[in-house]
């Protein structure tokens with residue numbers, strides 16, 4: 396054997412070895428399971444798993460056979476979405492109604508210093524909130540803007556809570572050392588991490604940031620995040636479809652949380668470092684499904700395009716992991732695959748769009764689903780310091796809410812009248828102020844106000860309490 400032959404043999408061996416390795420990797424990927432079910436999609440470039448929300452939902456169905464089915468949930472939601480669409484169609488003003496969602500971010504760590512590894516910095520948390528606001532408001536001159544004619548300003552803003560469940564002040568960033576180096580299984584997350592740290596999910600939108608790891612089937616290794624889908628109301632004799640109140644929210648790996656453009660000193664996964672995993676997962680929490688409907692269906696009708704229940708997202712029969720080319724996986728249906736949609740699996744920099752139909756679904760869910768409709772009227776983004784004595788002595792309340800003609804300030808003791816109230820719109824502009832001199836002043840005529848979200852701040856001496864209400 397001369398030198399040339401040896402070199403050729405080595406080359407052949409190397410090629411055989413590499414092809415065997417590639418086969419082994421593909422085999423592992425195809426066979427991998429999550430939550431006891433086949434993993435639907437994995438990024439072939441880097442092995443990362445964008446989202447396992449649909450697998451998580453499937454798993455919940457298996458564990459709770461009495462849950463309402465997806466079809467029952469959709470039948471419950473459909474007329475509510477239609478009502479929102481009618482309102483959007485006939486809106487008399489271009490000014491969107493802004494819904495503000497109070498957020499708590501639980502940073503789950505293992506004793507590392509603030510700003511290192513999974514104990515991410517405040518700046519990284521704040522960068523994520525900034526991205527959410529850019530994306531859900533389609534904010535001009537940010538990566539969340541798009542010029543698509545069906546692109547929507549969803550009209551949702553996210554704020555970090557200022558009042559904790561016990562009434563004390565908070566930054567909305569809740570750092571918890573659970574003494575676990577990495578979270579390897581869904582059961583540990585669902586049975587320990589979430590229930591031990593969750594804040595009242597009717598008042599706070601819970602986001603957890605942790606380190607995922609482990610090996611093999613059913614581990615969370617490489618998963619970027621997952622969300623709990625919304626539930627129906629549970630009223631009218633239909634069983635609810637949702638997951639438990641102790642697990643509601645979004646959980647994410649810290650390497651896909653926040654934006655490296657805004658907070659460059661964090662650890663990020665390449666390609667997933669612009670905060671879009673959270674945008675995608677919160678989309679699920681507010682009722683959105685993947686734009687390919689987690690199936691290869693290309694059927695389109697007036698209510699749907701491929702089982703994402705949003706006709707204006709073109710039908711697609713598979714996820715995409717990049718936007719390097721124009722894709723059309725459903726030739727029988729109009730439109731190219733919408734790789735710029737937040738509910739695809741493309742890289743963070745590809746994404747910029749929620750559609751108008753997706754907005755209608757989100758608004759319908761926020762107005763009607765359990766642990767969603769109460770977020771809309773939660774006041775935990777307001778500082779409540781100094782209110783206890785005033786409130787405890789007088790059990791302040793406002794009613795009805797939502798209201799169309801009159802809103803009332805309820806007090807337990809008319810001898811302790813508040814001294815004044817101020818009403819602010821969602822932009823923080825004062826729209827009404829009044830000194831209160833008698834119980835008659837506790838009845839407020841709101842007939843002339845535009846529909847939307849408002850805050851009423853009720854004051855007495857140095858104390859105040861603020862409520863959110865909806866004028867309908």
Ligand SMILES: [Zn+2]
Pocket residue numbers: 445446447448449675676679685
């Ligand atoms: Zn997803």
